[in-house]
Amino acid sequence: MSSTEDLIKEIEDEIQNTKYNKATSHHIGRLKAKLAKIKDEAVTRAMASAGGGEGYSVKKSGDGTVVLVGFPSVGKSTLLNKLTGAESEEGHYAFTTLTVVPGAMEHKGANIQILDIPGLIAGAAMGKGRGKEVIAVVRGADLILLLGDVYNEKHIDVLISELYDAGIRINREKPDITIKKSSNGGIRFNTVGYTGLDLEEIRAILAENKIVNADVLVRGKVTQDDFIDAMMGNRVYIPAFFAINKVDLVDEETRQHIVKDVTKRFGRPPIMLSAHSGYNVETLKDEIYDHLGFIRIYLKPVGGKPDMDEPLIIRKPATVESVCNKLHRDFVEKFRYSKVWGNSVKHDAQRVGLNHVLEDNDILTIVTRA
Structure with a gap:
């Protein structure tokens, strides 16, 4: 492991092993802020290390942009072709798609841009694989379709973790938090309603980012993680939903087990489809339209x-x-x-x-x- 990965693991272990209560909340808040800063710096270095590759600068078009996010070989290219008629190369091996392939889907009068990107892998947020280029495209999307298949649906957890590390918050409203730095006066903390945080927690989190003078306004209940995200200032909030591909390759019992498992873990059932046969593709189109609002x-x-x-x-x-x-x-x-x-x-x-x-x-x- 690199020294950065060692430090991240050390802080994560300390957070996990520290029992949360009123006495420890300030310490945990500071650890979380330190962890967020280290990860953010690591992601920034990864993004800047080689710049974007050819094919990764995609101009948004249409009424909304959807990006297909999944591990290599889950069928993103096949699905793009089925949805849009785009010619994204298909193959039964990893990393068939080496650039971003755009397609246009017409549905219910809307012109929707669909982007097929190279498959994400564990460590993508830190630059592994083609992570640095891919993450930049995802951050600009209006909707994320997290695509797994019947053989690796548990990899969706890894995808969500990678997006989170890259500052992408899915299915969450941006918290109503304002932080205005000042030249003096310390931390002035104002709230509207019950926030769930106290002044000492706020001070501890801001101190980790060398902010000692600021006017802070929080509306509504927020968590330490919400406040840290607001402090970092570079988070994006994007709606997302789940689909499981290749359902034609397993029996009905296996399908139902996957639906129950995904629903239990994420609180919503996935769209079960077969991009190859076209099963449930029209339902997927409706879901995309509805999720784009x-x-x-x-x-x-x-x-x-x-x-x-x-x-x-x-x-x-x-x-x-x-x-x-x-x-x-x-x-x-x-x-x-x-x-x-x-x-x-x-x-x-x-x-x-x-x-x-x-x-x-x-x-x-x-x-x-x-």
């Missing part, structure tokens, strides 16, 4: 009829401003007001501003200055 907005020109055939697809939370930005930036600069028909307003043709939050199937008219 799309809504349909029908545009109505001033004095005209709404276009009910081609809705504008946009992700929640969708405001009038986000619709304007998607259409053209001039709509925001020249905006006067808009009118809405639908569930988001109290009455039809209600006048609203840029901050109004729209709902699925709303009809929208945007009025601008000449």
